[in-house]
Amino acid sequence: MSAIVHFENVGLRYGTGAETLSNLSFSLAPGSFHFVTGASGAGKTSLLRLVTLAQRPSRGIIRLFGEDIVTLPRDALPVVRRRLGVVYQDFRLIPHLTAFENVALPLRIMGQDEPTIRATVTEMLDWVGLAPRADARPATLSGGEQQRVAIARAVVARPDLIVADEPTGNVDPEMSMRLFQLFEGLNRLGTTILVATHDLALVARFPSAATMHLARGSIEDPSGLLRYPAAPRRAYR
Amino acid sequence: MSALPSDLLLRAGRRSALPWVIAAAAFLMALAAASALALGRSADAIAANAAGKITVSIAEGDPARRDAAAARALAILAGNKLVDRVARVDQAEVHRLVSPYLGADADIPLPALIDADLRPGVAIGAVRTALRAVSSARVDAEGEALAPLSGLIVALRRLALVVVLLSALVALLVTAMVARAALAAHAGTVETLHGLGATDAQLARLVERRTAMDALVGATLGLIAAGGVILIVGAHLGTINGSTGGAPHLPVRDWGLLMVLPVYLAGSAMMATRLTILSQLRRSI
Incomplete structure (x- = not known):
């Protein structure tokens, strides 16, 4: 099966400044689990913005699910985005919607019927342990609860790829572990996971995951495994 | 199929x-x-009343001549087929018509009026040709005398239409500004929804439904207020005319046209919102 994410000599420049990302080349196999690490300013968030179609590259080729998203018409991007689940560092919950409605958003965007939405969202909130808080608005939830709502929203539509930007930045270590156990569970179900973090201790607790290290906008990939991953799932983990 | 919550971008x-x-x-x-x-109806009425009406005036110093x-x-x-009806205006009536200007006792020769x-289809020139034998006859069309008034009415009507168009334009521009402001105020939410796979059309629908309702409510209020003013002004004009029956009431058909206004404004506000959001x-x- 072809790579879920494929970058080839990708560069990103904001305005007329120097390239924030340079010559990124890597592929993520379906069902793989990757960490993106690097110091602050290394370009992790910029990389994730490219993967989540929040930004187009200045040069290079990016393929998501086999689609060349550099040349893909703008009208076709929503369909690709619906195959992504994104957990933002700041959660980005809609403040005036309840936890239930926040989680239901991807399903409503996809046009699913109300009974399906109700059943799926209820199951998802139960899965993240927030069923009793379904009617709560984000402002009344703790940081950890908000994060779980954000995760439930990211996975409710059963995306093929989950992208998380510093998902443990706002929660305690215990919650971080629970979060990654959730990611592992999803990964076992076949979802590809890409997580940007600067928490190397956390990365070390998941040795089965591959790690991409970004430094000054470039990937350190001396072995070439990121650029040319082994075809079978988890073969290089 | 389920829709996105309507208050996502406008609470x-x-x-x-x-x-x-x-x-x-509105x-x-x-x-x-x-x-x-x-004004259009007035212009039509004036034109209809004046159409085809002529006055022949014969000015001679000697009443016998x-x-x-x-x-x-x-x-x-009366002897040819140029006119449908012809009648001389009674000389006493001519006296009555000019007496406000010349005085009731004025002893000056007055023209005879016909x-x-x-x-239909007969030009005034044909009448002038026919009356060439009567050298003192002068033929005037009523339409020519009323031309300045008709011109004024047409100008006022155009001015009123310009006001209609400008008001509509202002309403559309304000609607577009509100739509842009809504997008700017909820830029984070828009980005999140885009990230979740929402299409531009889905996002536009969130705002356009609300602006259409706002426009419908506003336009209905404006129309009700304007309707009251129109009725009051109509009643006042009726008093000036001396009888309520002569008041320039709008016919039902014209009221019907005004009733369309809120629907038009709601529809155009919805369209303006949609186009603004999609372009943004x-x-x-």
């Missing part, structure tokens, strides 16, 4: 000033439209 209970702006625009539009309709010339002109007009209705969103990835 329930947080009304903008849009309904009031639309109400003001008020002005309705008044201007009513004026344009009434004047009456002889008038009789000759009357005979010429009123006639031209047959097109600038993002």
